[in-house]
Amino acid sequence: MSNLRDKVYILIEKNTENYEEWPQNNAKKIAEQFNCSRNLVSQYLNEYWEKGVFGKIVSRPVLFFKLPQVEINAKTFKSLHAARVWNASHSVSPLDAIIGSERSLYQIISQIKAAIQYPPHGLPILITGETGTGKSYLAQVIYKHLQKMKFITKTARFVSVNCSEYSNNPELFLSNFFGYVKGAFTGATQNNKGLAEIADGGVLFLDEIHSLSKECQEKLFQFMDTGTFHRLGDNEHWSKSNCRFVFATSENPEKKILPTLLRRIPVKVFLPAFNKRSEQEKKELIQFFLKNEQKKVGKEIYITNNLVSFLIHYTFKGNVGDLKNVIQLSCANALIQQVEENKLKITLMELPEKVGFENYKELKNTNNSRFIAVSNLTKNDQKNSIEHIITDLYTIDIKKKPSEKLFDCYQKYFKKRFINISISDSETLNSFFGLKFQQFTRHIEDDYKISVDTFFYKIILYLFDKNNYHYDFKEVDFQKWSNFKNDVNKYLGYEVGLVREFKNEVDLTSNEGEELLFIILFKLMVEEHKSQKRLSLIVAHGANTASSIAQTVNTMVGDYIFDAIDMPLDVTSKEIALRVNNYLNKRKSFADLLLLVDMGSLEKISSQLEISNNKNFALITNVSTGIALDVANQIKLKVDTASIVQNVKKNQTIDVFFQKSVKKQDMIVCTCESGLGTATKLKQIMVKSFPKNSKIVIDSFDYYSIAKENYISELRKNYNILFIVGTLDPQVKGVTFFSIEDLILGINVKKITNKLAVYFDQKQLEIINNNILKNFSLTNLTDQLTILNPTKLLEQVTDAIYILQTKLNLSLKNNTCFGLYIHICCLIERLVMQKGMADEINLSKTSSNKFKNFYKAFKNSFTVVEQYYSVEIPEIEVKYVYDYIKEA
Numbered sequence: 014m015s016n017l018r019d020k021v022y023i024l025i026e027k028n029t030e031n032y033e034e035w036p037q038n039n040a041k042k043i044a045e046q047f048n049c050s051r052n053l054v055s056q057y058l059n060e061y062w063e064k065g066v067f068g069k070i071v072s073r074p075v076l077f078f079k080l081p082q083v084e085i086n087a088k089t090f091k092s093l094h095a096a097r098v099w100n101a102s103h104s105v106s107p108l109d110a111i112i113g114s115e116r117s118l119y120q121i122i123s124q125i126k127a128a129i130q131y132p133p134h135g136l137p138i139l140i141t142g143e144t145g146t147g148k149s150y151l152a153q154v155i156y157k158h159l160q161k162m163k164f165i166t167k168t169a170r171f172v173s174v175n176c177s178e179y180s181n182n183p184e185l186f187l188s189n190f191f192g193y194v195k196g197a198f199t200g201a202t203q204n205n206k207g208l209a210e211i212a213d214g215g216v217l218f219l220d221e222i223h224s225l226s227k228e229c230q231e232k233l234f235q236f237m238d239t240g241t242f243h244r245l246g247d248n249e250h251w252s253k254s255n256c257r258f259v260f261a262t263s264e265n266p267e268k269k270i271l272p273t274l275l276r277r278i279p280v281k282v283f284l285p286a287f288n289k290r291s292e293q294e295k296k297e298l299i300q301f302f303l304k305n306e307q308k309k310v311g312k313e314i315y316i317t318n319n320l321v322s323f324l325i326h327y328t329f330k331g332n333v334g335d336l337k338n339v340i341q342l343s344c345a346n347a348l349i350q351q352v353e354e355n356k357l358k359i360t361l362m363e364l365p366e367k368v369g370f371e372n373y374k375e376l377k378n379t380n381n382s383r384f385i386a387v388s389n390l391t392k393n394d395q396k397n398s399i400e401h402i403i404t405d406l407y408t409i410d411i412k413k414k415p416s417e418k419l420f421d422c423y424q425k426y427f428k429k430r431f432i433n434i435s436i437s438d439s440e441t442l443n444s445f446f447g448l449k450f451q452q453f454t455r456h457i458e459d460d461y462k463i464s465v466d467t468f469f470y471k472i473i474l475y476l477f478d479k480n481n482y483h484y485d486f487k488e489v490d491f492q493k494w495s496n497f498k499n500d501v502n503k504y505l506g507y508e509v510g511l512v513r514e515f516k517n518e519v520d521l522t523s524n525e526g527e528e529l530l531f532i533i534l535f536k537l538m539v540e541e542h543k544s545q546k547r548l549s550l551i552v553a554h555g556a557n558t559a560s561s562i563a564q565t566v567n568t569m570v571g572d573y574i575f576d577a578i579d580m581p582l583d584v585t586s587k588e589i590a591l592r593v594n595n596y597l598n599k600r601k602s603f604a605d606l607l608l609l610v611d612m613g614s615l616e617k618i619s620s621q622l623e624i625s626n627n628k629n630f631a632l633i634t635n636v637s638t639g640i641a642l643d644v645a646n647q648i649k650l651k652v653d654t655a656s657i658v659q660n661v662k663k664n665q666t667i668d669v670f671f672q673k674s675v676k677k678q679d680m681i682v683c684t685c686e687s688g689l690g691t692a693t694k695l696k697q698i699m700v701k702s703f704p705k706n707s708k709i710v711i712d713s714f715d716y717y718s719i720a721k722e723n724y725i726s727e728l729r730k731n732y733n734i735l736f737i738v739g740t741l742d743p744q745v746k747g748v749t750f751f752s753i754e755d756l757i758l759g760i761n762v763k764k765i766t767n768k769l770a771v772y773f774d775q776k777q778l779e780i781i782n783n784n785i786l787k788n789f790s791l792t793n794l795t796d797q798l799t800i801l802n803p804t805k806l807l808e809q810v811t812d813a814i815y816i817l818q819t820k821l822n823l824s825l826k827n828n829t830c831f832g833l834y835i836h837i838c839c840l841i842e843r844l845v846m847q848k849g850m851a852d853e854i855n856l857s858k859t860s861s862n863k864f865k866n867f868y869k870a871f872k873n874s875f876t877v878v879e880q881y882y883s884v885e886i887p888e889i890e891v892k893y894v895y896d897y898i899k900e901a
């Protein structure tokens with residue numbers, strides 16, 4: 014028989030399982046249940062809390078729950094909701110187990126998590142994507158997540174409705190969905206619950222939502238708004254259901270779903286097609302399905318390397334769903350042949366007939382066939398895991414005895430290990446990390462005049478960008494970890510500060526080991542004497558011609574010399590120039606550019622490349638592995654660029670070209686006094702308003718940097734600044750400023766388009782004009798900036814600022830208000846998404862009385878907002894608003 018202390022533990026553990034039971038976890042209720050002293054129970058509960066076993070919620074009554082794992086410090090929460098959100102974000106979620114959750118689906122899953130735990134019943138979500146990309150699968154995992162994280166009870170249902178079944182029969186939908194009463198139609202012999210009611214407390218998944226008739230869509234959004242509806246045949250009584258909505262469609266939602274319904278779905282996520290996913294993820298999916306087959310057939314499965322390569326490169330029209338079928342059928346085909354064997358071996362021969370080989374380019378270069386066990390399928394990739402690399406660096410440290418040469422050894426090690434690294438530009442730019450890292454390296458190049466080495470730049474993206482790599486770091490347990498750290502630290506300096514600055518900006522959490530690796534790579538990337546003064550780039554047509562020449566040559570000379578850009582066959586010289594310009598734009602601090610291309614006309618591209626006039630530019634055509642090798646060898650021998658061109662001309666019978674370019678790029682600057690985050694979003698909205706092929710660079714900058722003269726003059730060396738868009742005029746001489754306020758009010762948009770007249774034709778200008786008017790409406794702006802309901806949020810923030818002005822007897826200018834609306838809307842979203850609790854408010858003693866008064870008035874004005882979103886605006890943010898208003 015266990016004692017009372019154990020009984021309390023067991024009861025709390027059991028009740029924690031079911032969120033509905035959490036309110037029972039208080040001393041009074043437990044004491045009643047066990048018929049014992051309340052004080053004693055309270056003592057035990059607090060003991061467990063102090064040990065970090067239970068979390069404490071300081072509501073009335075005080076509640077306890079079992080933490081997912083023991084914490085070092087005692088955890089206290091201000092409300093049930095805060096505890097629940099924290100608990101959810103610290104438990105392993107089924108959503109995190111989805112393949113790709115840490116890379117291609119990373120953003121999507123974070124968005125979904127924030128949306129479904131939004132109080133009280135989550136925000137509706139729309140999942141789009143081609144057929145077979147996993148929309149229904151994701152909806153089911155969302156449901157499992159909600160159950161596991163206790164946002165819904167164990168008995169809550171997942172109700173799936175395939176709307177395409179009702180496309181021609183709205184009445185049937187309404188009766189099945191909302192239920193009916195006896196006599197509602199012929200055959201309605203008794204009252205019947207509808208799917209909406211069955212889903213009460215759970216998840217309602219409406220698949221192929223675009224096929225619902227207009228009438229049904231209207232009824233649906235009325236139900237979404239109020240949670241109530243009439244059963245068919247009964248217009249008097251209201252039925253109720255509180256369910257979470259997940260919608261899916263494989264069509265373009267803007268075209269097929271009523272705008273009124275679409276507006277009520279604030280979170281829209283897009284699942285990528287199978288061929289858009291990385292090789293690593295494809296391999297993991299293949300492994301996942303093969304493991305399922307292994308379980309079914311009860312035999313170990315072996316697959317050939319060529320079949321894996323086929324599955325990775327084949328275009329599956331039905332995406333992941335098709336891949337799953339093809340794997341199942343291949344295993345079935347193999348099983349017929351190998352009934353007697355205790356292993357199942359599958360090769361290209363077992364592929365089902367429906368798979369066509371005509372598009373399969375890789376088949377030409379199949380490798381020597383070899384079988385791989387399913388469990389080993391993704392093993393090779395693990396070799397590049399952060400954990401492995403740190404272990405290697407640690408071993409080098411022990412072997413080499415720390416010396417001046419330590420970082421030379423590290424450099425050699427990385428060059429050897431990552432010589433074949435290939436990350437395309439588009440991959441790096443798609444992610445938040447990629448964009449930020451690019452911006453950051455540009456900032457250190459511009460502001461600190463530090464050159465960035467492309468090779469190490471790529472390794473950092475490869476290892477630390479969750480979109481690119483399996484981010485599976487476990488704590489490294491070295492006996493001599495601290496010695497290693499000390500050895501390395503001897504050679505580190507300002508890099509440490511820069512890395513921390515960057516990490517804070519992207520909100521990258523990392524443990525000690527990861528941080529040290531990041532700093533080592535960063536140091537190697539920026540070491541001045543080794544920095545890359547010459548960029549060598551191969552551009553060629555074909556799926557991987559350029560990268561394969563670059564990889565071969567880099568491997569042959571044992572050094573990372575060439576970057577590569579692969580071009581589709583039908584690309585125009587203009588598009589090539591655009592891609593090369595994008596590449597150059599990211600690497601401003603080089604002295605020479607050596608460009609090796611495979612196409613004919615030299616002048617056509619060179620005239621379209623934008624290279625500042627202080628840089629040498631050499632172009633070599635008809636690139637082949639031989640020519641690239643010749644160039645690489647000369648680079649290794651430190652031959653200067655002009656001589657390389659002459660030598661190649663002598664050695665090879667080809668055309669070469671050398672010129673100094675003088676053309677500058679045009680730029681629109683986006684800035685926002687309330688911070689770089691908002692400026693970046695502003696930039697995204699501007700980019701969206703311009704045609705895709707626009708050559709004008711649109712970029713975001715820190716307000717205070719832009720206001721500095723020397724910063725602007727550096728920028729002007731490479732760019733011609735057309736105008737600035739932002740919340741507050743940074744007063745840059747000779748550059749027109751357009752305030753967001755004007756754009757919101759539709760003022761001055763014509764002036765913008767006038768400035769662009771030389772770049773676009775009349776039709777394009779009209780489109781830009783309309784886009785700006787559309788994209789800069791205040792609601793749309795907030796919509797872009799937040800996932801919360803923009804109209805509601807904006808209304809509440811506007812009211813709060815109005816009250817604040819009245820309280821303080823202030824009259825803020827329109828543009829100050831607009832700046833504040835946008836900043837505070839973004840802030841509220843940040844706080845909602847933060848998952849944890851807001852910091853304790855501790856009005857510092859050093860604050861001025863003026864600020865203290867402001868703080869009080871601000872808090873009073875924002876009470877409604879804070880309560881509605883269950884957030885607390887921290888003092889530091891209030892101080893920010895205070896300074897902003899003071900400056901304006």
Ligand SMILES: Nc1ncnc2c1ncn2[C@@H]1O[C@H](COP(=O)(O)OP(=O)(O)OP(=O)(O)O)[C@@H](O)[C@H]1O
Pocket residue numbers: 111112142143144145146147148149150151262263301333334335337
């Ligand atoms: N990430 C994944 N991990 C494991 N299995 C997956 C994944 N994505 C999809 N699948 C599997 O692929 C098949 C097709 O997925 P699903 O039916 O969810 O696609 P869909 O996008 O809803 O397709 P449709 O638009 O045709 O309804 C299912 O059997 C599903 O289990």
